[in-house]
Amino acid sequence: MAIVPDTSDWTWVLERPCGACGLRAGAVAFDELPGLIRGNAAAWLPVLGRADAAVRPNDHTWSPLEYAAHVRDCCRLFDERLSRALHENDPQLADWDQDATAIAARYDLQDPETVGRELEAAAASVAEAFAAVPVGAQGRTARRSDGASFTVTTLGQYFLHDIVHHLHDVAGD
Numbered sequence: 713m714a715i716v717p718d719t720s721d722w723t724w725v726l727e728r729p730c731g732a733c734g735l736r737a738g739a740v741a742f743d744e745l746p747g748l749i750r751g752n753a754a755a756w757l758p759v760l761g762r763a764d765a766a767v768r769p770n771d772h773t774w775s776p777l778e779y780a781a782h783v784r785d786c787c788r789l790f791d792e793r794l795s796r797a798l799h800e801n802d803p804q805l806a807d808w809d810q811d812a813t814a815i816a817a818r819y820d821l822q823d824p825e826t827v828g829r830e831l832e833a834a835a836a837s838v839a840e841a842f843a844a845v846p847v848g849a850q851g852r853t854a855r856r857s858d859g860a861s862f863t864v865t866t867l868g869q870y871f872l873h874d875i876v877h878h879l880h881d882v883a884g885d
Contacts, residue, residue, distance in 0.1 A: 723860050725873040733880035737873040745868045746839040752875045753835030756780050760824040776882040780827050781819040783875050787834035790871040797854035
């Protein structure tokens, strides 16, 4: 059985705690984002060092390696999205098919050590970008094609939930 794409609208995590990972994303202070992003990236290194990092726990769930590659790409994507929100007037953010990316980029065949280095670098870049946002720019907006609207603050909180949730996904594997 193939991986079933997740088509859920996860914006609800900005309003209430996630029942799976426990994060209260909407309660995270903006100035906490950089440290939490960096801490999340560091927590992936032991996961990627596991002997079974490339093994899927079942036929419909990504392996820890695939999740880590996805988190790396999320860091890159949200770095770009943050930049657009800061430099454009209410930009519409391009859709991203994470499942198509995982297949096209062959997440399953990537080298865990390389993914770890790239994830740390991508996380450092987006963390630095969030750290550099002036207070007056935290309310700037961007929107998705489905109509969901974000401020720079809620974009960061939403992104943080994504990477925290995926670390939770692999914690028990």
